[in-house]
Amino acid sequence: MEIKDQYDVIIIGGSYAGLSAAMALGRAMRKTLILDSGKPCNRFTPHAHNFITHDGKVPADIAAEAREQVMKYPGIDLMEGIAVSGRQMENGFEIVTGSGRSVYSKKLLFATGVTDELPAIKGFEACWGKSVVHCPYCHGYEIRDQQLGILANGAMAFEFARMISNWSSRLIVFTNGASTLSAEQAEKLLQKKILIVETQIAELQHNNGYLDNVLLEDGHTIALNALFAKVPFSQSSNIPHDLGCRFTEHGHIEVDDLQRTTIAGVFAAGDNTTMFRTLSAAIASGTKAGAMLNKELTDDSF
Numbered sequence: 001m002e003i004k005d006q007y008d009v010i011i012i013g014g015s016y017a018g019l020s021a022a023m024a025l026g027r028a029m030r031k032t033l034i035l036d037s038g039k040p041c042n043r044f045t046p047h048a049h050n051f052i053t054h055d056g057k058v059p060a061d062i063a064a065e066a067r068e069q070v071m072k073y074p075g076i077d078l079m080e081g082i083a084v085s086g087r088q089m090e091n092g093f094e095i096v097t098g099s100g101r102s103v104y105s106k107k108l109l110f111a112t113g114v115t116d117e118l119p120a121i122k123g124f125e126a127c128w129g130k131s132v133v134h135c136p137y138c139h140g141y142e143i144r145d146q147q148l149g150i151l152a153n154g155a156m157a158f159e160f161a162r163m164i165s166n167w168s169s170r171l172i173v174f175t176n177g178a179s180t181l182s183a184e185q186a187e188k189l190l191q192k193k194i195l196i197v198e199t200q201i202a203e204l205q206h207n208n209g210y211l212d213n214v215l216l217e218d219g220h221t222i223a224l225n226a227l228f229a230k231v232p233f234s235q236s237s238n239i240p241h242d243l244g245c246r247f248t249e250h251g252h253i254e255v256d257d258l259q260r261t262t263i264a265g266v267f268a269a270g271d272n273t274t275m276f277r278t279l280s281a282a283i284a285s286g287t288k289a290g291a292m293l294n295k296e297l298t299d300d301s302f
């Protein structure tokens with residue numbers, strides 16, 4: 001496919017947030033390039049939930065349907081590849097792809113998501129998205145009332161345990177090392193019969209990603225159906241940082257209510273801007289970014 005080099009908007013990241021923005025821009029007849037490296041963060045999970053009209057569908061199927069609908073708009077081009085660098089120019093931006101090609105636009109949208117940094121526990125990666133999950137709204141209902149674990153420590157473990165106790169009363173908190181829960185927090189958990197295990201985890205024993213046991217460093221095993229885990233993340237693209245965008249203390253790209261970053265002409269949407277990681281939120285912010293990009297393009301020319 002012939003890719004035109006000059007666009008109104010380049011969207012980096014063509015998943016849920018990026019495609020939503022592209023739909024708004026396509027319908028506004030803006031020349032838009034979506035550049036996507038094809039690695040959405042939910043690619044490890046077999047079913048997506050908590051998203052009306054798509055509840056229980058395969059995530060890749062939702063994205064494929066979205067792509068098909070977006071690509072019907074003639075102003076939209078899709079390039080498979082990675083954006084490796086970017087720079088501000090007099091009247092816009094240059095983005096350089098992994099194959100060394102330069103593309104240009106008046107505005108940029110980063111819908112690049114985040115990369116989950118999984119702990120180096122044997123079996124963790126194989127279970128991620130299947131029986132090791134990040135979000136009770138996305139995956140809690142399917143494992144309700146089962147024997148569940150929480151991998152977290154301190155205040156985060158306490159808050160997570162309080163929340164997850166709504167899905168199951170059979171809960172164990174794995175602090176994976178010395179507990180940093182306060183005495184009061186630990187007491188409250190124990191009152192609710194939520195066990196606290198401090199011994200380090202050696203392995204998650206599983207069958208095709210579905211947990212059977214947690215094997216501890218001391219050789220004990222604990223039977224478990226699923227584990228909730230809050231894992232650290234990093235931004236999937238360095239370009240917002242290189243362009244000078246400001247970040248929040250949690251590591252998200254700072255945006256205002258209209259999805260504008262702190263650099264004029266640069267927008268961001270989806271997981272890279274918020275700790276509220278869910279498809280509907282990513283889609284909503286992408287739609288808003290698309291409309292606001294179109295408004296800025298109008299403001300610049302009329």
Ligand SMILES: Cc1cc2nc3c(=O)[nH]c(=O)nc-3n(C[C@H](O)[C@H](O)[C@H](O)COP(=O)(O)OP(=O)(O)OC[C@H]3O[C@@H](n4cnc5c(N)ncnc54)[C@H](O)[C@@H]3O)c2cc1C
Pocket residue numbers: 012013014015016017018035036037038039040041042043044045047048049050051081082083084111112113114116128129134138139236237269270271272276277278279280282
């Ligand atoms: C395991 C797991 C399960 C989940 N399950 C659910 C669920 O059941 N229900 C729910 O509502 N939410 C779920 N979520 C959350 C949901 O998947 C995210 O909120 C959503 O994918 C965010 O969309 P996004 O477009 O911001 O980012 P992503 O979907 O992560 O997409 C980012 C895109 O940007 C591309 N990209 C990144 N950097 C570059 C670059 N430099 N150049 C080109 N392309 C780039 C990536 O390849 C990717 O295609 C889950 C998340 C995880 C991790």
